[in-house]
Amino acid sequence: MKSFYANTMEWKQPPENTHASLVEAMQSMDGVEFDLRLTADDQLVVHHDHEVSIPEQYLDGRPKLVEEWDLADLEKVGFCSFEKLMSDRDWLTPWQEHSKVACLEIKRCLPQIEKDVTRRMSRIMQLASEMVDEAGIHHEAAVFYAFHKPMEKVAKLSGSSRPWSRLLPVVPRTGSHNGKRLRALPQFITHSFNRLLKKQQNSGAPMMPCAVDYFEGFKRFIHLGMPVGLKGRQLKRLQKILGNFPVYVWPGHPYMERDLLEAGLSILTDFADPEMVLPCGSKRWMRPATMPLSNEQWQGLARGIVPEDVAPWHEISDKQLGWKAVRMIGHRGCGKTVRPVIQSI
Known part of the structure; x- marks a missing residue:
C-alpha cells in the first residue's frame, strides 16, 4: 500500500502484522499495535482477519478460519508467531530498554468457533501476559484491548495484572464492514468524546483508544454532547476534557498528523514511510x-x-516514558496492507 502522499519509492512496506513489519515499526516508531488470535493448538498468532489472509488457491482444501489452523501451518504461509517474535532481540530491546510501547488487540473469534468468546479471549491475554512478564516489559509499556464490553472479565479470568482498555463503540464481530459500522452507530451517537473518556477513566484504563471520527469532518457533530476538534474552540474544549489522560487515535491520517500530535494525541498510523512529506508540506518525525x-x-x-x-x-533519561507521552504508533506494524496480506507463498 504505497501512499500517494510519499515523495519516494525507495521504502517498501512489509505486509501487515508480519514479523518483519512488527520489528521495523518497533525500531522506527514509538511503539506498535498488533492483533492476537488463538490457534487450534492453543498458540498465539499475529493476525487481524477472521479468515487466513492468503490467496484462495493456497488453502489446498484447508479451513478458512485462523482458529482452525495450527500455528506451524500459519507460520509456513508467512504469519507471525508471537512466541518467536518475543525471542527476537531486534523486537525486544526497544520494548524493554527504549521506552517503546505495544498495544495488543485481542481478536474475537466467530460464533462457529466459540459462542462465548470471553474465556477464549482470556486465554489469549493469559498466554501473552506470561511472555510479556517473562521479558520484563515495564507495566506502562503494554496494554491489552478489544471490541468487547466484558473486558474486565477477560482480564480477571486471565489472571494477568497487565493494564487493559476497551475499544468503543463496540463493533459487532459478524457482518460486512459497513454493516458492522452501521450497527455500532447508535453507540457512537450516544457517546460524546467526554462521555467516552469518563467511561475509560472509571474502568481504570491507562489510556483511551479512540476513533478519528471524533475529530474529523461532520462525524464529530452527530453524537450527543459538545463536539471536540483540532482547531479553535473545539481544540480548547478537547484539551479541557483531556486533562493529562492519554488518548490514542486511529487512523492517524497524514493530513491530520501534525494537528493530532500538536493537540497532545498519540496516533496509530498506517503510513510508516519515514521519507513521506505530509500534505501540509511538513517533513515527518516518527519518534x-x-x-x-x-x-x-x-x-x-x-x-x-x-x-x-x-x-x-x-x-538522556533513566525514566520510563509512560502512556502520557505523545507517541507515533505503527498500526499492525508498518500499517494496514491490501488483501490478501500474504500475496504469494
Missing part, C-alpha cells in the same frame, strides 16, 4: 516520544528541515 524534539526543531520540520543527531530518550 516524537522516544526521540523528542524541541519546539524549534518541530517548527523546522514544517519548513522541510529534518534535525540531525537527536538523542533518544533512553540516552
